[in-house]
Amino acid sequence: MSDPLRRIDALVEEDTLPAPRIRQQLRVAAGLTQAEVADAIGVQRVAVARWEAGLTQPHRGNRLKYAHLLRKLAAKHPDAAIEGAPNEG
Structure with a gap:
């Protein structure tokens, strides 16, 4: 399977998260x-910052909620889910 297809599959798997940079791009x-993402998931803002930086990974319950949110964002903003899309900080 090609790399783009793997990245797409990763976005639709129930608890698979895209790369940290893509997480941030989708949010932006x-x-x-x-803080808004953290509030929706039920965690502190610093947790989301660490997930986006690739420093930590969410635990199972939060991971499912975060993955669900990211899938919804990817559906609304497919260009942001593409590796190499500009990082808007």
Whole structure:
């Protein structure tokens, strides 16, 4: 399977998360802050910051919620889910 197809599959698997950079790109494309994402998931903002930096991974329950959110954002903003899309910080 080619790399783009693996990245797409990763976005639709129930608890598979895209690369940290893509997580951030999806959030930014949706106009959401880390605090808004954290509030929706039920964690502190620093947790989302660490997930986006690739420093930590969410635990199972939070991982399912975060993956669900990212899948929804990827459906709304497919260009942000593409590896190599500009990183808007």
